[in-house]
Amino acid sequence: MPYRAPVSDFQFLMDHIIGFEQVASTEHFADATPDMTQAILGEAAKMCEEILTPLNRAGDLHPARLENGIVCTSPGFAGGYDAIATGGWIGMSASKEVGGLGLPMTLTTSVNEMMSSACLALQLSPLMTQGQIEALEHHASDAIKELYIPKLISGEWNGTMNLTEPQAGSDVGALRTKAEPNGDGTFAITGQKIYISWADNDFTENVCHLVLARLPDGVPGTKGISLFMVPKLIPDADGNPGTKNDLRVVSLEHKMGLHGSPTAVMEYSGATGWLVGHAHGGMAAMFTMMNNARLGVGTQGVGIAEAALQQAAAYAHDRKQGKAPGTGAIIEHADVRRMLASMKADTYAARAITLMNAVAIDMALATGDAGWQARAAFLTPISKAFCTDVGCEVAGTGMQVHGGMGFIEETGAAQYARDVRVATIYEGTNGIQAMDLVARKLMDAGEAAFRILEEIEQGAEAAKATHPELAEAVWQSAESLREATEWLVAQDELNDRFAGAVPYLRAFARVLGGHAHLASAVKGDASRARLATFYIKRMLPEHVGLLAHAREGADDLMAISTDDLVA
Template sequence: MPYRAPVSDYQFLMDHVTGFADVTATPRFAEATPDMTAAILSEAAKMCEEVLAPMQRAGDLHPAHLDNGVVRTSPGFADGYKAIATGGWIGMSASPENGGLGLPMTLTTLVNEMMSGACLALQLNPLMSQGQIEALEHHASDAIKALYLPKLISGEWCGTMNLTEPQAGSDVGALRTKAEPNGDGTYAITGQKIYISWADNDFTENVCHLVLARLPDGVPGTKGISLFMVPKLIPDADGTPGKRNDLRVVSLEHKMGLHGSPTAVMEYSGATGWLIGPEHGGMAAMFTMMNNARLGVGVQGIGVAEGAYQHALAYAQDRKQGKAPGTGAIIEHADVRRMLTTMKADIYAARAIALMNAVAIDMTSATGDAGWKARAAFLTPITKAFGTDVGIDVANTGVQVHGGMGFIEETGAAQYARDVRVTAIYEGTNGIQAMDLVARKMMDSGEAAFRLLEEIEQGAEAARAAHPALAEAVWQAAETLRETTEWLVGQSDLNQRFAGAVPYLRAFARVLGGHVHLSSAMAGDAARARLATFYIKRLLPEHAGLLVHVREGADDLLAISNDDLAA
């Protein structure tokens, strides 16, 4: 499927909207000059367009499969992975001490989006490794870092994370996997894990599993969980993979989409593992990896949305149907134009939010400032949930643009919808992201939220002279969101917050989208001003109905009985 990386959008957002200049002004990231940034994006775009995009369809038609205990990957995936690894794209933001490039997370985020738009099934592999690299950098012993990080960063080895069990999905604390001390500093890991993305492959030397398990003295729940490195092949002191560990792929899941990405049931039978972080401190270490992945998964949704949009746009420009004016193609029909413009406007908003998040992470790394850290934490669930919701909505609309042909597999439109659907589920469902936003992320009495709202209102005030109607709409939306945020913070019963958590997150994303579109219009680009007008006049008003939903609380919802639902 043809794919073109939207590098001009990336550059515009970095230059005019998301504050990337603040990142490069720090000593930590001063080497990320405009010339270097442009070269990186150009080179990554070339790889995605020429190497990865042609694999998109192959991964769907020729899924990964299990052959006598060995995972065989889709045709071309080994070459695609090699291009990713040798290009240095896995360790872009990893520490130079271990072979990484030390580049801003903002650039890694953009490259991850490109790879997702080109071939999501393959991109999921390096995303898992990136999360594992960050977890090891923050929590592993020096010996583990020295042994594993260079291999993961180079792509010679790849990483996974093992959380879920048949009885322990979102409730990770219910896991039963055991870790028994071996008496030599290692542990015997026994248990079963499910839904393990890229648990094995036929193109890397080793697969490194981060596994959550409970020590014999671990208390019930999440506070008794520890994290362990459990490699497929046990390396010797110089990093050469040795004997096979006591673990195996039991089976691969038969999935709705992402057929090129093997998702496994894993069995650990006294496998040798090494503790990462302190005993019973597994969740803190795993959340480092999961928060990295939540930004990455939000970007996966945006990347797939871009691919689906380009696919639909090309079809709409070519397909002749009805009495359309102009070229006679269906793109001239008002309703098709509405669908395409909605797709483009939402992708732009979601991408900008993700980049705001990445910039906040970079500024936290560069300055250690608590305000930047709080901003990054607040934006993470919004990025994940809104980015993946946009991915699903845009891919679904892409099928609609194709009409009947969208329901025919040969056009490829349906693959985007099937592949992206899981992104709203893994790394914490979008409902869990919303609950996190209105609870944990508001333990500061809403301070991080109010700072963002103040920034949005200041931006609207600055835009009043050039775009009075658009500025007023964004300002009023932010004020309504502020009032609802004040109401939320005042609810001590978390159920009152949780009942409206999903619409609240969506409303916050809508208002942030209005802010970034208005900022783009202020940069003087006529096309972006027209897109901003569409978003602010037609999509931003959605926030009002969502916030009404939020303020209803939980009473009427909880009054509905189980019998009512079954009737």
């Protein structure tokens, strides 16, 4: 069905909820005027609606394929990619110093969400490239920056990240890929990598692989890992793609979804690579790319949720069945209304969280303030985990709204569920995100968390003048979350934190969603107030059970023996 970009939601959130005016008022982002913001959102919406959306089904039905060592992409993907590249959408947030537009991450996040809704399989390619650009900006030598970044920004070349190996999934430190010095400043990269998104295509001139590998003197574990640029075609003296490097696509994975996105097994056989950053400093450099991608992946979850919501709502509006009042369409049934309302309320909450995260990233860049940096770091795992969970849940509920037709592939409802499922897994599973939240992100004794909670409570206090019942519920939820955070910070045994990490992260997201909905009720129209009432009264109370779980510790969990769990 046709997709309509939720431009009004983006604009409303930026104007009234997430504090985007702070970003636009900085000298660094002075170009992000209201007129420019509106123009960018409008042009991106037009591209996504008219060019990318028609490609979504084609990518599912006609997957990327490997023929004689060449990856052939889905019908129409080359044209779609060209529209993304020539429109300047890849380098939106890259700095002007390297040829980017220097626009806020908040705008890039909004555009990435639209592209994810329209065609997630294709959107993965520019997302990987955006992350690589940021990693190179921060860590690469001037020579590498000057050669690669302009080509990545223009879309002439695309970027990938190569972490995972068959024996080293989340345990990146177990990798075996080797990097041997060639004696001329380059390195011979040898090893195999798996799950490499957009490792090859038939529409860019070159593919630039960032590869984690271990130098001969690299110690075991993550501290001995270095990062290398390993291009498909070695640039010649003029910077143009030259001779083929010693690497190849071994196979493409047969996946549950995202069929239009080629996910490859890569073999490096003494391929020529260039060190990015310091020797043995590969994880720090790669994490720059991964943190960029984690917000991007959370945004993918929101994008799929929006697309699934639109399709389910349209189906429910037209489908006549049963003895529903009014028009007789199933949207008049209370339970269908409940499903659609929960889908819409959660999608809006998730969108608000990703944009809050993006604002923090923008303010950290524009001001260099440690408080903004800490906030961006704290919100990133929440954005990645909660928003991809929402994508899965909303897509699943969308199938339920369709009834039996949701299980029939021709309606397209099932594709959303299949495509988004991997988002909870890649770029660090959602469980790992939650563990990071309760461990590393609370190493400041909870200071970043408490600052956010203070703002939520202040917002609730102000809202009591117009929406006292809703405001009290949000204030109480923030106070409960404060107490749970204090309890977690007091736990010296990390397992006691980890046992409740996932419910804690979801509870924090629930409260952030309540905060956004409450502010929307105060500053928006009657429609936004009705949706906020639904969320705060029916969905926010979930935080009570989640926090009870989070504060239970690990004893009862670890008391369950392995025999209890294995049939």
